[in-house]
Amino acid sequence: MNEADRNDLNGGAGADRGADRGVDRSEELSAVRRAMNEGRNPLTVDGIPRWEDEVGIDRIVNRRVLELDPLPTPATVLADLPLDAKARELVAGSRDEVRACLYGQDDRLLVIVGPCSVHDPAAALDYAHRLAKVRDELDGELMIVMRVYFEKPRTTVGWKGLINDPDVDGSHNIRKGLLLARRTLLDVLGAGVPAATEFLEPTSPQFIADAVTWGAIGARNTESQIHRQLASGLSMPVGFKNATDGSVKAAVNGCYAAAQQHTFFGIDHEGRAAAVETLGNPDCHVVLRGSSHGPNYDAASVVKAMDAIRDEMPADSAAAHGLVIDASHGNSGKDEHRQAAVVRDIAARIAEGEQGITGIMMESFIEGGNQPAAPLNQLVYGKSITDKCISWPETEKLLRELAEAVSTRRWR
16 A cells, blocks of 8 residues: 555545546445444444555554544645736735724724624625625725634534535534635635634644635634634734633733744645744734623723733734724624624724724624524525524614714814
């Protein structure tokens, strides 16, 4: 057996198995799925070949792991679905604009707005075209970046996002979801709108991060060493959300850790296991998202958070200049009407000249509210299947109010 075959048998880096293994692999997968459908454990059923048998090791490994679908390498995906020159220019330019907002060199308000999660790429692109028109109109006051979120952390279980389950039916066709996510990002960029996303799986950024302007580390992962290391190597600004219990210190520690150099386990562009060395990301900042104990978007909470940030972060860092407020989640109880009220409260405070607020995040889609997750043909078009979102008409009003607030602050 040559090295390429062995890599594939280990669920490894390459693209698909060679043609000489195609039939065998297909039969193997069919046998595995048949056993699962019958309620049997494919790892113990006789007659189903395993890579352990073929390479001559004991089946004691991977007693709870099935390797069903080797993925293409990051290099293959990026070569097959590349950013064109216009998209590259948009990503690079918008990253610089976001950085300028974060460091106070640009007095525009950073606005991260869009669906809680993407489940319908067509509806996401529809939203992007709507947002593009408003973005161009309000560009003097707002630096608008669209939420294009593909991975959803779950408190217990639930739909994990487009990459994990693109058909929203439990089939978990990750190969399809990964390619669909990248195509969606390319389409959004093609509409002239930069993209933001939350990075959840430590491997997925290799496939999509080149198309992302702003990244987030969510509340559940802000204390995770893996995610702090990941952020240290990302090429865009990254926001660390306060922890689910409300701890801002966790997010501050995340910013500090991500600014340092790290070496850790990862994969390279060919999908091979690699020791990854990073230079550190100086553009990390805190995102206040409320908590299980209540909101933290009020002026006193902003002052308290900024004091904690400045106690630890350098005075010239992005984090020490200001923070982003997430109007959803704990700050509004995931209620779209309360979320709109939070946005208006923040707009009024910005107009009055309050310091420390660099940006705002809103969950918004074409239709307001949400609906239970289901396959696409059973859903209301343009309506969230995760958190409740502000409707597009209301979103447009809020964006204009935020722009007016920035103009008023300038006059002051």
